[in-house]
Amino acid sequence: MARKAKKSYPLRIHVDILGAMKRWSDDELRSLNGQIEFVLRDALRRAGRLKERQPDMIEVDEIEETKNEK
16 A cells, blocks of 8 residues: 655644644544644645545455554
8 A cells, every 4th residue: 555755844823723723633533733734635625726536445454464564
């Protein structure tokens, strides 16, 4: 299963926005980083700047193999 590369990027953000994002991420049971990425991805899709892609599907056997490797 191929993973998409992620790149670190320093972000300056207003404290009120960061606080609101943190509360939202807690409500959605996501990390703050995951929530920011989710909101950005959604905004990009709505603006037509990011193509929709099908989620990667994996077999249950692959999950079990990964667990056994750890």
